[in-house]
Amino acid sequence: MDTKYSGQRQAKNASDITYVTGWCYQNQLNGLRTGAPHVLPDPNSLPPGVDPAAVREQELTRGGFVPSPGRHATAYLYRARQGPRWTRDGIRTIANDDVAPHWLNGRTEGARPQASMPRKYPRLSASKGDAVSNLRTLFHNQDTAIGVTVCTDPMPYFLRNADGDDLFFVHDGEGVIETEFGPLGLERGYYVWIPRGTLYRIVPDSPQLYMFHIENYGERFQKPDTGITGDAALYYHRNIQVPTACYDLSDGAYTVLVKQAGAFTAYEFDHHPCDVIGWDGDLAPFRFNAEDFKPITSWRAHIPPSAYCTFLGDGFEVCTFAPRPVETGERSLPVPFDHINHDRDEVIFFHEGLFFSKDKSEAGAMTFHARGFSHGPHENALQRALDRRDAEGGYMLDGYAVMVETNLPLTVSPWAESVEETDYPNSWRR
Ligand SMILES: [Fe+2]
Structure with missing residues (x-):
């Protein structure tokens, strides 16, 4: 597949990254001053090199724009670049076989009759490739697709998965998942949740990075109701680690792939797509260490x-x-x-x-x-x-x-x- 990536990585390695904590942590403005969502940051608080006239707010929503408890959530992304500047010529479809030949979409694959019996599958062998090209779906239905990936190489593009949330569980190895919200460390025993539509790129830092993968086609994950055991049961909101903004204002050639209904569409950018200088709201990627589960x-x-x-x-x-x-x-x-x-x-x-x-x-x-x-x-x-x-x-x-x-x-x-x-x-x- 012909893709372009000419940027710096967001973090040297997983241990370099700092986080803020909270299931719905708000006000991650990275030092920017603003009054409220829908109010652009104070021009005097912008980082060096940012043109105040170019700053735009972009909303990433769940449950549409209509507030409904437990469904609606919004991220307010403050971008240093003006809106989309692609042209029709710069948009192309890419065959699944060239991107992710074994990543199946549960909404479009359909069910097949099969024997009801116990089944077991061995650890996947490593093969050269990136986290998406090497992703294998083992099971799927209308709500989820479940699989594994073991990768050796960085993704040569950014991905927006418009089909579902991606939940990774790091089984072995280490790396960084770069997102437009900022980076998250991929370390053994961590869950990493990427909300639908979030731009991301997975960069392994070990000979192989092995992850369990769950794609969620429904609404965003909830913490289960812990009822009589209280809010702190199972895990606390402070155990949820949220990225801080990390942006790249450089020009260059970048490919962003959008996955929609299991098909991939490529968009070519002439600047780094991680141009979010600060973000706000109650929707964000996060990571959670299984060791913090009680x-x-x-x-x-x-x-x-x-x-x-x-x-x-x-x-x-x-x-x-x-x-x-x-x-x-x-x-x-x-x-x-x-x-x-x-x-x-x-x-x-x-x-x-x-x-x-x-x-x-x-x-x-x-x-x-x-x-x-x-x-x-x-x-x-x-x-x-x-x-x-x-x-x-x-x-x-x-x-x-x-x-x-x-x-x-x-x-x-x-x-x-x-x-x-x-x-x-x-x-x-x-
Ligand atoms: Fe069982």
């Missing part, structure tokens, strides 16, 4: 994974299995109960450690349990837990895993079928 537990009864819900989407939720004490009450079950998901499909990505209900759970591997069949812990996982509890009394369940549970059935992609570990359904008989 699970709810009970010593007497196994708590179902709905208590681990971290991000609530429309039609699905993302849950974090984090270190927690094992149940120790008399006759309590130290592993999950056997269950039949009548109305939910579940995907688990194994990040670190031995998953408590599995005989083995290789880091980077994934399982998919569709609705309809009975499943539960492997027998040797139950015995392992009982033996350890007998020997040690209480102990900590360690390690991390990310689970996605969906309301609508998921369709398994052809790529996933090509790498499936077909012996997995037999693993309960060993």
